[in-house]
Amino acid sequence: QSVPTQPPSASGTPGQRVTISCSGSSSNIGSNTVNWYQQLPGTAPKLLMYRDIYRPSGVPDRFSGSKSGTSASLAISGLQSEDEADYYCSSWDDSLDGWVFGGGTKVTVL
Amino acid sequence: EVQLVQSGAEVKKPGESLKISCTGSGYKFSGYWIGWVRQMPGKGLEWVAIIYPDDSDNRYSPAFEGHVTISADKSISTAYLEWSSLKASDTAIYYCARQGRTVPTLRTLDFGLWGQGTLVTVSS
Numbered sequence: 001q002s003v004p005t006q007p008p009s010a011s012g013t014p015g016q017r018v019t020i021s022c023s024g025s026s027s028n029i030g031s032n033t034v035n036w037y038q039q040l041p042g043t044a045p046k047l048l049m050y051r052d053i054y055r056p057s058g059v060p061d062r063f064s065g066s067k068s069g070t071s072a073s074l075a076i077s078g079l080q081s082e083d084e085a086d087y088y089c090s091s092w093d094d095s096l097d098g099w100v101f102g103g104g105t106k107v108t109v110l
Numbered sequence: 111e112v113q114l115v116q117s118g119a120e121v122k123k124p125g126e127s128l129k130i131s132c133t134g135s136g137y138k139f140s141g142y143w144i145g146w147v148r149q150m151p152g153k154g155l156e157w158v159a160i161i162y163p164d165d166s167d168n169r170y171s172p173a174f175e176g177h178v179t180i181s182a183d184k185s186i187s188t189a190y191l192e193w194s195s196l197k198a199s200d201t202a203i204y205y206c207a208r209q210g211r212t213v214p215t216l217r218t219l220d221f222g223l224w225g226q227g228t229l230v231t232v233s234s
Contacts, residue, residue: 035220037155044205044227045147045155050220056210088155092217098171099145099157 004029004072004089004102011108012079020105022072022089028100030070032092039086039104048087049074081109112136114144114206114225121231122196129192130228132206139187140164143209143219146180146191149227150202158204160216161189169216196232203227 002025012018024030036049047056049065052072064075072091076083089102117131132144145160159175161168163182170180182189189206210222 032217037221039155044224045207045221046224047210047220047222050210050222051218056222086154090155090157090221092219094217096172098160098169101147101155101157104154 002027003100004091006087006089006102006105008103009106009108011110012076013110014079014081016079017075017077018079018107019076020074020087020089020107022074022102024070024072024089024091024100024102026070027095028070028091028093029067029072029089031094034065034067034072035090036065036074037088037090037101039088041085045088076107079109083107084109112223114208114223116204116206116225116228119229119231121233123234124196124198124232126196126232127192127194128196128230129190130204130230132189132191132225134187134189134208140184143216144182144189145207145221146178146189147205147207147221148174148202149205158191163187163189196230198232198234200230201232203229 004024033051037045038048039045052067053065086104088104093100140163146158148156159170159180161180163184179192205227206225207221208223210220
């Protein structure tokens with residue numbers, strides 16, 4: 001089982017586009033859908049994207065997801081100060097028979 | 111309002127037992143999978159276990175199986191995570207998280223609703 005890999009940090013100025021990568025394996029991202037979670041400082045995680053590309057109601061369309069092969073990406077366009085948070089990708093892993101989370105990416109708005 | 115409310119922070123000694131809870135309201139508790147996710151201090155998220163309250167079908171992460179027990183009492187809309195012998199390394203925030211939407215298989219499930227978290231501190 002290979003836990004998805006995310007860059008530890010990403011940053012941008014207000015209004016910029018930031019992309020976060022999530023690199024997995026054939027046992028997780030390569031054969032299952034990806035969900036993304038946003039964790040604002042000191043709060044519980046919140047579902048941001050599900051089944052690779054879908055946004056729950058209430059999530060701004062500035063957030064978008066994509067997937068190709070064993071990797072997925074989350075893009076934030078028109079970066080805002082309230083987007084400063086930790087972002088985690090997650091997928092079912094066939095070897096684990098359960099969910100794996102990426103290590104998380106801390107997004108900083110400069 | 112649909113929500114999950116968790117029990118309060120706990121401070122325990124190594125070797126002690128503990129049971130933390132997560133109570134759902136505003137929806138049919140028995141009809142949604144509900145899981146537990148660990149976050150150690152300053153670290154990322156780790157899936158622990160999940161249960162379907164209607165029939166208590168459950169799954170464990172291999173990393174936690176044998177060390178924790180997940181259970182649920184659908185009559186009071188509450189899920190539990192229990193330890194019989196805590197270790198210092200169990201110190202973490204534990205979140206309960208509910209299935210977000212109806213899915214055809216468990217592998218496509220997302221955690222669409224989260225509790226506020228329970229801080230467990232294990233120290234001698």
